Amino acid sequence: MADLTKNSEDWINEYYTSHFEGHPVTFIKNKLTGEIRINADDMVRALGIAGSFEEFLGTDEGLDLINEWKQKHPDMPFFGGAVITNK
Numbered sequence: 792m793a794d795l796t797k798n799s800e801d802w803i804n805e806y807y808t809s810h811f812e813g814h815p816v817t818f819i820k821n822k823l824t825g826e827i828r829i830n831a832d833d834m835v836r837a838l839g840i841a842g843s844f845e846e847f848l849g850t851d852e853g854l855d856l857i858n859e860w861k862q863k864h865p866d867m868p869f870f871g872g873a874v875i876t877n878k
Contacts, residue, residue, distance in 0.1 A: 811837040828875065844874075 795809045800822070807818040814837035817830035831844035841847035848857065860869050870876065 831874065 795807050795818070798806045798808050798817075800806065803822055805820045805822060807820065808815050809818065810816065811834075814833070816833040816837050819828045819830070820826070821828075831847075835841045835844050835847045840852070841850065847853045857869050860873050864872060867873075
């Protein structure tokens with residue numbers, strides 16, 4: 792993922808795209824906090840794991856990820872902690 796192109800921005804975020812093995816992956820940078828997030832749907836498609844992050848969570852590997860998160864972070868929820876959803 793050497794190429795990183797800024798696609799757009801709004802009042803709070805900047806949106807960038809890079810490519811992993813030919814698949815576009817979107818990154819979102821919060822202008823106020825500097826926090827960088829990645830579009831999970833793009834990532835699982837680029838890795839060839841699933842068609843969407845929600846589909847991935849229904850697999851054994853996805854359930855293992857949730858269980859591991861809960862064990863390592865018992866006081867933080869998976870959704871809203873490890874995973875932030877945008878509407």
